[in-house]
Every structure is written in C-alpha cells, then in structure tokens.
Amino acid sequence: MKIKAGVIGASGYAGCELVRLLLQHPDVELMAISSHQYTGTYFYDLYPSFYQVCDLKFVENEEVIAQSDVIFASLPAGYSEPLARACFDAGKKFIDLGADFRLDDKDVYQQWYGQAYEDLELHKHQVYGLSEWHADQIKDAQIIGNPGCFPTSIELGLYPAITNQYIDLKTIILDSKSGTTGAGKSLTENTHFPRTNEAFAPYKVGAHRHTPEIEQLLSEFAQEEVKVTFTPHLLPINRGIVSTIYANLKADVSLEDIHATYTKAYANQPFVRVLPLGKIADLKFVKMSNYCDISLHIDAHTNRLIIVSCIDNMVKGAAGQAVQNMNLMFGLDQSTGLLQIAPSF
Amino acid sequence: MKIKAGVIGASGYAGCELVRLLLQHPDVELMAISSHQYTGTYFYDLYPSFYQVCDLKFVENEEVIAQSDVIFASLPAGYSEPLARACFDAGKKFIDLGADFRLDDKDVYQQWYGQAYEDLELHKHQVYGLSEWHADQIKDAQIIGNPGCFPTSIELGLYPAITNQYIDLKTIILDSKSGTTGAGKSLTENTHFPRTNEAFAPYKVGAHRHTPEIEQLLSEFAQEEVKVTFTPHLLPINRGIVSTIYANLKADVSLEDIHATYTKAYANQPFVRVLPLGKIADLKFVKMSNYCDISLHIDAHTNRLIIVSCIDNMVKGAAGQAVQNMNLMFGLDQSTGLLQIAPSF
C-alpha cells in the first residue's frame, strides 16, 4: 500500500518541487496540497508544467493533514508549530522544510527569527534531517526539521574533515553561491530579471540565518563549539549551490589521505559523490538531482584545505532531502524515487 | 526480459540525452555506447552527471550493434546508411536521429545535404518517426528516421489545421526559436558564451535544412504540395523550441471550433497538450519533458491563425521521441519511461 502524502504550502518553489517528486515516487500517493493564498485554484494554473499531469486543487491545511500519513510543510518561519502539533497528536509524520524545527537552542531561534518557540515540549521530538548524519534518529522520528540548502552543502562538505580532526576549527570560511530559486517565489527587487541577470554580489554578509544552523551541526561533528564566517552570494541562474569551503590544515596530512577518508565516509551513501582528485565539482552536474558532489583540494603554499561542495538547492537542499527522509521514516530504501540523473545541459 | 539498447554517436548532446532516458527506462537495458572520437573513455568523463551512475565506456560501433536489439544513431549527415544496413540485415531495429532517413525524395536529400543516398533499397524501408502521425507504420518499421526538432514542433502544431482545411496553404510562415543545444556539442563562434549570451538573431534565413522535411510532412497532411517560409532563430538559453506559426484562415471558422478540433485530434496522444484558450504556450513548461504544448490564437483584424508550439528540442525534438518510437516498435505503451514532469524553474 502506498504512503499517503500531503504538502502544506505547496504553492512555493520547494512545495512545487515536492509535488513533482512525490508524483513520480513509486511508493507514494499524493493526496492533497494546500496554500494559504491559492485555495481553490488548480495546481497547474500556478505551474503549467503540471497541466494534464496533476489535477489537484489547493485545499485547506486541515484537509491535507486529514488525508495524509506524512505531511510536508514549506512555510515561513513561525507557522509550522501548530501544524506539527496536530500531526504529532494524530500519530502522523511531519517533515518541515522551514526553519522551525532545525535549531536545538530556543534562544538562538528567537535571536535569529525574532519569535519564540511556543510549544516547547514538541521540540523535544524534533530531529535534524541531514539524512547522511542522523539516519538512525530519522527512522524513528515523527518530526523532522529538514536542513537548509546552504547548511546541507556545507555540512556534507565538512563532516569528514571535522570528525577526522584534519582542520583548525577556528579558520573555517564558507563562501557560498546560490541560484535564485533559493530566494523563493515572492517578487522582490533582487529577483527582478533585469536587476538580477548579468549581476552578482554577496548578500546578508555576516548576517544570514543559516549561520546558527551550520554552527550547530559543525559543533556537533566536532564535539566542541565551532564558529564560522559564512557569506552567501546570489548567482544569476535558477538552481544550484556551490559552497567553497576554506580551512587551515592542522597537521601534515596529504590530499590523498583526505580523499581516501572522504571516499570511505560516503561509501554507502547513494547521494554523496566524492569526485576523483583533479576534478572540480560544478553545480551543473547535480542540477535537478539529489546528489551532492564534493571535490577536495589543497593550496599547498598556504597549507589550506579547499572543499567544493555542490547541490541542487531545491532537491538535495529542500524537497529531495525531505523525500529521502520520508523514505528513511517509512523503511524504504532511501534512494527510492530520487535517482533522477542530472541533465548535463 | 528487457530490451537491449545501444547508442551510436553517444558523445553528442542527443546521444547524451538518449543515455539519460534509456538508463531510467524500466524496460530497457543500455548495453553499449560508441563515439568515434572518445573510444575507450568513460561516459562520465565527458558528462560528469553520470559519475557513479553509469560505468559504460565508449566502444566501437560494431560492438554496439552486436549487443543490442535496438540501435539509436546520432551522427552527422551521411554516416548512418552502412550502420542501418548492418542492423537491417541482422534483423535489428535502427532509429536514426540524424537526417539520413527522413526525406522520401533522394534528390531533395542530395540538394540539401550535398551527398547522395547510396543504398537506395534500404530507404524503401524507412519510416518517418513522428509518433503521433505514423504510429501504425512505426510499430512495424525496422528503420526510423526520427524527426528533426524544428519539424516536430511545426508538424504537430499544424497537423489538425491542415487536415481540417482551416488555412490557406500558400500563407504559412514559420518563425521558430531554439535553444543552443540544437547547435550541438561542437565548439563554434555562434555558441561561444560571451558571443551568444545576451544576443539574439535569426540564422540561415530562408536556407535551413529542415525546410524540405517540414514541407514533406505538411504536403502529406494536405495531400498537395505545400511551400513554407521557415526562419530559425537562436535563443540564448540551453533548451527548448517555440515555433510561432502564422497562416491565413480560409473561411469563417471560430477559434472555439479550431480549439475543439485540436483537442479532439490529440485526445489520445499522451504527449501533445492543447492548452485552454487564453493561455500561451511557453517552452519553460515542456523543458526536460517529452510534451509538446500548443496554444491557439486568432488575430481577428487580419483573420490570421497564430499557433504557438513548444517542445524540448533534446527530448520530444530528439531523444525522447526516439524512445517513444522504440516503445511503439516493441509494443510498449508509448509513454513508458517518458513521463518526467517538466520542472517549472
């Protein structure tokens, strides 16, 4: 019998991508979708790709929850708690693509998101959904805080280097670049075509909300507090993230050894590809797919490790990883329905 | 048992797309691929999307033919005949993505391609692979001339209008625009990024090789000779074709009637979507998919019909339609392995 799935907040980009992946998932039936703004509208009126493919209309959140075993939510910060509570109490699984169930520390959440956790008891049940790191906890979880897009690329990129103590934790610099879908479906000056096209710049320098999430995970890897400098940039493309990660090497470790460690660390992970030495990861080759490509480099004359980590921000960085987590939660092979190959052009 | 498939000329863009589609096809096993230039190289070295996904190396053409039940070829004009003959004699099926088996008239081929058909007997067995028009012949064919990208968009766009005698055949003007993958993988001045990006122009005005192919099919629809003006343009994007088609309406037929005729004509075709009146087809919503979206319009004050027809040039315009034809030839549902939904961004 198929898993009954629903999507709350399906009118946004992550929601749209969830609908696309769930419709093509062999073990899932997409039951219902909701949107505050578009209730009553056909999904294909918003996204014409789905004309004659999906006949769902946006309904109310309550109906989505009622019809589904697993509920995905893609909402602005602060809106997920009551929905997660309703699902939790009804024994359903809740996967939140927003930020409301990612941070362990309620004060950090309040500081960065300007509002407080209301239902503190609920947060005790949340599991951070980095599939490759927390798989065992994810399997048994009822509430998943699905990772942010930048954090996913960075955490997968740094995890073996940190757990193997290769790098000086005080020297981590994260220079990330994302396509514009990361900014969402809402119209903004910064995503107006004539403004964005043929432009490039960083944004929210030293002040992006993904910083505490990244630091939480890196600290968990390191078993000590880690602070980072994180600078996101907006690329004039639709999809994809490249994180260029810098850190001083602690000791005299060779690139070959680091590469072997990474290869081993991800040997059983279907979606993390450690590229052969000499290759450089490019978001081109993970676009539309759930893969994370990682390439490893050393700047010998300064003895710095440079890690290039690429994902599709809408797939592995959002909807794809959410489906991967659903697979884990329902005992499926984690790659079910997610093996789309990135088109090469 | 799975269909054993092989791709000759797999290093080009259409070949790459075939590999991507065949690897994801539930009833196919991709046995072997060849490339004149890259024999011995891993496919993923050319297209890193396939790293850890496909371990095939390019081999010789002969090996591809030997291992396969169906052979796809994507080669420059003039190279397919001997390969098709070898397949034909061995009782295998041959689907040619080039131009060598599309034209009925050997003189027209020679005029536009500068070389002659050598194996005239072989061409008696060729079937033009417009899946929606020639399905019955395709089912029994051993050699398919897979349609060109521009012709596919135009022929599907015009077929109901012509067979229903709605338009004056002397007034057909075809203004087509294609993404750059249509120009192929070879490096050219016209596809050098700084030259192509933020540029736009027609090319080969009044002289594109797809003109005789289009006229052959439109004449077949009309049962009389049709001549057209066809102007291709190069869009600074990767994929997709929009053909804007103009023709004078012959009589006083309403847009609603024309729309009803089109809807009926394509009612049982899974890949042709006639959009509701008032919508305008956009290549955005067919990209990466095998769909052809058609929208219908009348310019009332000049009594002209305007048809907008969109496809992905690499899928419905090449590899996707080739797989659709393979499905027909092997008795599968024609949509098997081809129901990927176009991402909306």
Next chain:
Amino acid sequence: MKIKAGVIGASGYAGCELVRLLLQHPDVELMAISSHQYTGTYFYDLYPSFYQVCDLKFVENEEVIAQSDVIFASLPAGYSEPLARACFDAGKKFIDLGADFRLDDKDVYQQWYGQAYEDLELHKHQVYGLSEWHADQIKDAQIIGNPGCFPTSIELGLYPAITNQYIDLKTIILDSKSGTTGAGKSLTENTHFPRTNEAFAPYKVGAHRHTPEIEQLLSEFAQEEVKVTFTPHLLPINRGIVSTIYANLKADVSLEDIHATYTKAYANQPFVRVLPLGKIADLKFVKMSNYCDISLHIDAHTNRLIIVSCIDNMVKGAAGQAVQNMNLMFGLDQSTGLLQIAPSF
C-alpha cells in the same frame, strides 16, 4: 550655453537611461528629475551605478518643469497631458516617452488605452518622433510623442519597402522579440528571475498596444490603410529587440535592388545601418547604442521578403531616440551625445 533638461518619471528604466545619456551629453545640463514614488531620494540610491557620478535627488514635477528648457516624461498612459500643457504654455519643449502623444486618432487611443484625450487642442501640436521620418516637423515641434520600442524597429525596417511599393501590404507579419527591460521596473510574475530565465514565449498575441501605432505609421508610409499581424515575444535577456518582418514581394524585384534602395534611403541617417547582403542583424551589436541594424533577405521559393531589424529597446527604442529628437529640436547635429559604440560582448 547648455540646454537645460529635466526628466519627469526618472525612476523607471527609460528615465534612468535618459539620465545616463543626458549626463554624458556635451551640450546638456541635467537640472532636475522627478518621481512620484521616490521624491526626496537620491537617484543613486535607486541606481547605484550613479554613486559619486550624479548627486540629484528626485523632486516634484513642477520643479523639473520650472528649471528646464526641455522636459522628458516617462509615465504610464494618461499622465502626460497636464504636464505637456504646462510646458506648452510656458514655451518649453516636451518629449513624451509614453503613448499619450503618438496616436493621431483619439478614438483609437481610447480603444487601446481605455481613456480619452482630455485636452484635444493640445494634440494638434503633437509630432510623432520617428527621427528618420519626421525630422523636419520635429525641428519645429514643441510636443513630441516619442515612438514605442517595437514600432521603431518595425517602422525603420519597413519604410523603404513600403514607400517603394515592393510588398503586398496585406501580407505583413511582424514577429518581434524583446528583452525584459521592455516590461519595465515594476515587479511582475513574468519578470521574476526564476520564471523568466531559460523561458521564452509570445505575449499579448494579437492584442499588443503597439499595433495601432505601427499601423498608423505604415499607413502613412503607404498612403493607404495597412493592417498587420504583430506578435511580441519576451526574450530572457535584458535589452534589445529583433523584429523579423515578413511580406510577399509584389513584383519581380531582386534582393540587390532592394538592398540598394535601403542603402540609399538611409545614406544620410547616422543611426540606421543597412548591413551588407549575406549578413544577419543581431541585437548584440546594437545594444547600449542608438543604432538600428537592418538586414535584408528573400525566401526565393515563396518569393517573400524577410527583413530583420534590431535596436536597443531602451536607447533607439526610448531614451536615445528622445535625445536624438531633442538634438533636432535645438538645432544640434542629431547624433550629438549619442555615438556610443555597442560593446561587442
């Protein structure tokens, strides 16, 4: 002494482009700029290119008029009349980049723009500002209706063909493609980057407001009523228009003769370049410049003339032509301040 110039509605794209051109014009002093929405703001806060280059703040319309000899207005339809009246009565020159002074027929204006001319007397003084066609009237005019972007490309492309009676006036089809700045600075779904990028489609098929303007001018060229089919398309680039123009040739005229006629017609026009036969006009080579490039082609087997006409929609299609008209009105060489060369990449 320099011409004192002002710009009303300077916060939009055409306004911004006017500021850029006027600041670099050797015989102009830019006195004041206005914007309904941004009064009190520095221009460079809206357009950071102008930081340390231009210290103007947006002021009230009245102040712009008071300080200037010539006033450019770039406003939505219906807002220009009272401003033009104020300038007219004060003996100042008024160049309107909107649509309010382009159409001769008040009923046509009302039909397409949904509102009426109020000050009918004022419209008797308006001159349509196609610099190459109406130069003599422009020189003496006080009120200019600066042409629309699409009409400029089309009218310059067709003028010699029509006045020389080469074409069948009933067969004119205009397939135009424009960059996104043509849609303006306002945020819209159709110019949201992830929507627009890697997309392409026509819009307002058979219903674009530039149609009556085009027909007015072509009828003026022909001295009889001309009706056209005009289809605009949105290109995923910032700037530039390509109009591909089709018409049946009336008699047996050679391409060489047509080319000679065009070359002669534009011999003394500094901004219209008739390309050598065999070349194809590309918007790439007119971007950021005031040039209109025209290439000429015949589709011999249908005896159709194909004219490709390219401009930068923001320069020759808006601000540049406005400055060219100002030059004519003040007795300067019409190319003064406008000889920027299009960058080739």
Next chain:
Amino acid sequence: MKIKAGVIGASGYAGCELVRLLLQHPDVELMAISSHQYTGTYFYDLYPSFYQVCDLKFVENEEVIAQSDVIFASLPAGYSEPLARACFDAGKKFIDLGADFRLDDKDVYQQWYGQAYEDLELHKHQVYGLSEWHADQIKDAQIIGNPGCFPTSIELGLYPAITNQYIDLKTIILDSKSGTTGAGKSLTENTHFPRTNEAFAPYKVGAHRHTPEIEQLLSEFAQEEVKVTFTPHLLPINRGIVSTIYANLKADVSLEDIHATYTKAYANQPFVRVLPLGKIADLKFVKMSNYCDISLHIDAHTNRLIIVSCIDNMVKGAAGQAVQNMNLMFGLDQSTGLLQIAPSF
C-alpha cells in the same frame, strides 16, 4: 594634437575593448591595429558593432608601431618582449595587457609561465600599472605591465587594509568570481554556451597564474612577504569580477574606522568608490565602466574583515586601466575618455 595610438593583438576581447575606448577618447587618434590571425580583414567583420563606425583593417605589428606614439599589446604570454624592445628603442610608449611585464622576479615568471625573460635589461624599465598605487612611476614610464583583472580587484580592495596594518597577513583568503570574457575569445569547452550557461564552479583551484602577481603587490603594500589563498570561479555572465576577500582583524578596530580610512585613501581617486556602510558592492553597477566599487563588512562573531571589490574585468581589469595609464603617461587627467557610466541594466 592628438595622441597617436595603436593596438597589437586587437582581435581579442581586451583588444576590442581598447579599440572601443580609444575611438571614443577625445585626445586620441587610433592609427592602426594588428592581429596575427586576421591581417587584411576589417575590424568590423570580426566585431559588427563597429560597422560604419571604424574602417580600420588589421595590419602587421610593424605598421602599428611605426604609426603610433603609444602601443597597446594584448598577446599571449611570451610574445611582448621583442615588440616592447622595438618601441622602447624608438622612444615610444608600450602598454602591455599581458603578463610579460608584471612580475619583478624572473624566476617567478618562469615558474608560472613556463618560459624565461629573454631581454633582462628591458625589464628594469617596466612599471606595474596599478594606476592608483604607482601613478608617479607610471607618469615617467615607457613600459607598463598592465595589471591582471583579478589582481586589480584584489589589490584595490586590500591596499588600505594592509598599509594600515588592520589585518593578519597570514589569514588572507581571496574568493573571486569572473564573467566569461575573462577566458577570452578562443573557443573552449568551458565557454561553450550549453556547458557554461546555468553552471558555476571554481577553476584552477590553488593554481591560478594571477597568484604570484597578487602576492607581489600585497607584499609591496605590507613591506613583508604575503602569501594568499586565491580561488577563481567562472560566472555564467559576460563581464565583471567580484572578489570576496577575507582576513582576520588584528586588533580591535571598528568598521567605521576602517571605512573612514578607505574613504580617505581613495578620496582623490576618480575610479575607486568606497560604498557607504550597509551597502554591498555588485558587479552590476560597474559593468562597462572603469569604476572599482568596494564595500566593507565585519563578521563580528569571528572578528573577520570581509571586503567586496567589484570591477569590469574588461575595463578597469584590462582596457580601461590601460587607457587610464596612457592618460597618466601623456599628462592628461587620468579620467579622460573613461567616464562612461555603468548602465544599471
């Protein structure tokens, strides 16, 4: 009397941009241009923007030198020495846009460029042409090594921070992103449109030839040896560089103080704009112009300085700075002919 200028290697992108700037320079007459590959061809056949604007044909190098007071050369590494010698002996000025006269240390040149300086005496006369740093030497120089594009953005970005000893010199990380014109006019896999478009990645990680040039200048600023990690990335746009520069702050200096220092350092430099605090530099607003925009940021929780420095790689990063140096060498105001305002879209 005008300066007689010539360009050797004018067929490449930097050469084309030099032609564009020199043609519009009020005190220059462009006498002759050369190209090894295109001798005898009209410049406008290569770059149609120049049709009816510039009637020069490519001639031999000797003719360029003979006709000019100042010779610009834009050639692959190793080709400039004999030409510079010929100019030097003839008492002419030579501005090299390549790498042959940038590096002080012949061994470093040989290590990175794989060939030796031949004419060692000549290199004693070379001056590194960072206009804002070496203006006094440039004025009297006969041979200029015009800076590389990445180095220009980085050196201008770091100069006040280093000379004021704000930063720990061992912690400098340079994450740079460049448009594709930086890769030149030659066709390469990496600049083939379907490959480059919608892609993004670093290249030559830890191994780019601009590294020694950057280190030479930063060491000169610091009066001690500086080593850096420099990672270039290829942006899918035509023009512009953003360098995101990271360094640990040495002491407790405020962002306001650093900003004041930068503002003062560049107060008399017409082409370096230190943006107000709170703004972030974007290559959009320097494109097609000679400006370098710098924004300053501190990541407080790690006490790192983040400098964002943007230029147009073809203007301030190549042809524009070369003309700026010519202006200095001939006693003109350094901004003559270079005050083009960046279009904002």
